Amino acid sequence: MASIRPFTALDLHAFNPTNLDVLTENYDTTFYLSYLSKWPKLFLAVVSPTGTIMAYIMGKAEGEGIEWHGHVTALTVAPAYRRLGLAKVLMAELERVSEEVYNGYFVDLFVRVSNELAVKMYKGMGYSVYRRVVGYYSAGGGAEAEDAYDMRKSLKRDTKGQSVRENGETFLVSPEDVY
């Protein structure tokens, strides 16, 4: 049983099934609330009828000119609800909103290069690597910094396909170039 709906501030008290997962970052409350204030249409949850947060996506609209796009800041699915296609549902809705409400050229996201499963999943959804950001994930606890792939998918407005490129894996940029 899964329904999509806008994420709300009250969900911050109910998102433990997703946020107890070790790879899901717990941001400062103001971070979530500022996203809700600025891009409420791009912050979505999949919930069960009893209100359990099974998954959520947090995104924003940014960029100028042909760089105007929807960006996925966080996407997480609770461990108990994985392999059900919920990530696909949330991505599809974020893409729809980015296209219909924000009229963006593309949707992009950053993913750890080592996270092969995620890279494969996004490729399956039509995303391709646009560039590799060297040392994007600064490390903590003594681990080494890690590169990120900036993956993109064109939306209807990008009629010339300018948002994507072939062999983006070999196009290296530094983190400063993407901020």
Add this chain to the structure above:
Amino acid sequence: MGSPFERRNQQVWEALNAPGGGPKQALQLVNRRLKKGEKGDHLTAMRAFILAQMPSAGATSASSPLAEALALCNGLAFRTPPPKETETIRLLEMAYIQLGKKAEIGRLHEHLYKTRIATPGRTKPVDESGLQEWYSSCMKACDWVGMQKAAMMLQKQFPNNRGYYFRAIAACFIMVVACDDDQRSNMALFGTLASRMISKAASEISQTKELGPIRSIRTAAELQLFYEVLSFTKTEDTELVRYLESPTTGFQSRLGSDNYWELWWLLVDAKLRLREFKDVDEHCRSVLSTGSVGANDSRADGTVPDQPKVSLVWKDDWKVWSGYVTSAFELGLRDPEDPLFTKAATLITENLKTDGPVSRNALLAALQFATLCNPHAALNCREDVPTLLAACLTFFQKQGGKSSCYDDLRPYVVQLSIDQRKELLDKLTDHCSTSSLESPDMSLKELTDAVRERVTRLKFRFWIEIDNQERAPTIEGLDDFMQECLAVYTISLKVDVDLLVTDMRIGDELLLLVAKGLMCVYASRTHDTLPIRIAIVLLEHLLSKSKHNFTALLLLVRLYSIIGALSCATVEYQRLGIKQIQNDSLSHHILTRLATLLPFSISAAAKLLHHTDMADVGLHVPANPTDSLEMYDISLRLYKNANRTNPEMISLAFKNDAYGQIKDMVLFEKRVSTSISACHFEIERRRVLRFRGGVAEGSGALWDRALTASTSDNRSFDLFGEDGWHTGCNMGPRVGVQWARGFLLAESIMATLVAQSQGAGGSPPRDMPSPSGANGGVGEAGGKHMSLASRLREVTHQEEEGEYEFTGVEKQVLEVVCLIGDIQVESENATRTSSKVKTLLADVMGNFQALRGGVQASSKAIAEDASATSGVDSMMSGLSLDDHRWDLAPWYCVHRVYMFLEVCKYILQLCDFLDKSPVVKALKPPITKPQITEIRNAIGSSSKSVIQLAKDEAKDAVLVTEADIDAVLSCKGLELASVAEFLNGSVGRERAENYMDKIARSRSSTWAAVGGVKFS
């Protein structure tokens, strides 16, 4: 450096914020400046702000620093002319917030505004910036009443600014949203006002492409506010439908485009309530089959959408399926031959029959359909209506390999009779047995799915057969269950390969089931902790492979706590990486009663940390993971910060016109700012400070809200599952509002006692407002007045009415405090005789002796625990734990010792009071010094003997004998051969011994820590 004035102010702030400093030092600095003749509004406001943070317990309302702070604030804020400096006004606002008087901020700014307008010689009748300041200051303080007043004035004075108009509507709306339930009827008027204003704005939306009147709705966000207001003010559904179908305000309108699907669902939902099932059926069927609502009428402005809105997400959304099933069922109920019902039944049932892939929601719709139709004879006889049992089985056959299957299916299995549940379980078993996990022909995927199916089946078996409140399982049944879990676990190791360190393994669920089974055993035995120790070894084994399984970690935290291995519990808790807002909903798992379990940090515990594991995922390793004070401070920091940041975010939402989010942001702010956990943690933090010999008198009015205001419970308790097994995991009754009130009152009584001993107090026990005066405030008269002791008795008597929040020893301690409060009151009695005081004193000592007896009895029980072998016959005799069971639990023994030491301190404070207080000295005949010395000696020797007892426990606890290890490895007396075999085969003696050593060291350090209690 700034000016001398700024430097002097800086000194005050530094004193206020310095570790070991605080309001007292800051106030001394301010007083010194005043004494030297320095004057000024800023200094006065600063003094008020500092006073607002002073401890208030123990002072009369007249002499309370909080009352003085309020008087200073009011004197400054409402004088004419009012203060002008921004910094002074900011200090006043902060002081009012600290005093819990947010409403005064609105009044302050209203006064500032009106005075400014009335300034002689001023020509302008209005002051826009002044009104804006009034409005935004109230918003930042969450003074919704003040904000609404300012917003209404802004929209009235500046009719051409459409932003002011919509903010005024939002302000009226928020007043209703944020008010307490008991004020709801008074605030309804503002809801009506908001509804009228926004309805007018909706009625003026342009029918053409041109912009409408200045105050008409023009944006999607404003339209969203319109529906928020209508929904909240419970507008008639017929009217709601009219709006939602309207070409100007409806889901297909130009303005509704951005929120097309949300508004469409609002329409369907309203039609469901109106029982317009044919419409609902048509809408839902269209979306489920095409992803589109279908007919797109032209809009009011003559434009037509480019193409119908299509959403693949909504095409398979549970809400839509649920709406379709409900409408079909209702139509069938009216007429079983209704073609719409027949069509729906066919479509839904086909999903069960098809061999191809079917969505999870579609299958669940079939379950829902069967659940609704089965009780009705006219419907359940039809071929196209499946039985619920058959639908459940089919769902399992198709979804059993998903980890969500159990949670999905269980609400429907609950609807089956007991016999049907057993029949289903048999069928699940038959289904699983059709494939052999040992078959060499199975692919990895097939094997994975088969293992997952068995995990799901075993979860059902646990629920139906093992965790059964009505029919206790037999030992054979339990052993058989665990044997199957462990056998499947062994197979699961073949599929749990090539996993990342952050992944959870399929087999985790199986070891969790065995651990839960062991907790059922523990819950049914008197005081044998062997099942817990075995469960800990199993969970440690689980976590050695699946390092970040948070369910296992949380359960392990609880099991370590129960067994008295608190440093292990706190260390494992850190591995969960709980931070920020999670503290509000989760940190109670470790912080509840931690002040009476481990008030001191255990430096050796750092060695227990899993540094590598933490570094794997970049987790922060705390400097001292077992320092309870640090843990309480971290959690409390959330509330301090939220006071400032949440209103800022609401302000940001207003700035961005995110009207759809404001309601929930306001409710969220209210939940956090009134969180019951904040009160609990503050009480426990003060207790930790007292045990450490520090001053812990509280920090002004902010945390004492549980006494006078309504609170919000944001804690999450459902992470262990909802079944009965976890009764074995409970650590005392769940603390709540009464617990907080009880201990806040106890603190007030004791602080009053200390104040009177020092000759500083007046007669406080009679003049605090009762909790019923929820709106009463600092130093405010009104409401029913009664002594603190009477109020405390009122709280503890709630227990007798079934509202259990206190452990037995907590109640005993509060009873002693009540008697101490009575002594205070009696000392001031007009008769001025000591006879009643002496009687009460005897009662205090009688209660004290009873407490001491309890501590000694529990120490004997601990000694016996090692050799305790409850017979198998006594197993499974019942699953509930009452207070008598806790009496023998290891955690309770530690808790009882700390509560006993707390009461020792209280009685020593009573001795000081008897010795020094002028009111006691005036009693005739006097209470003699030898009498007081006798009490002191009794307390001294008792506390020493209890600390010695703790030292002995610490020595004993650290020893792990070969016999102990044998007992765990053989599950001695539990007759769980399968578990014993697993422990010996998979875990091994060496690792089991290591885990047990870890437990022993932690238990030993827990007991050793008792020796750190200071009696200064």
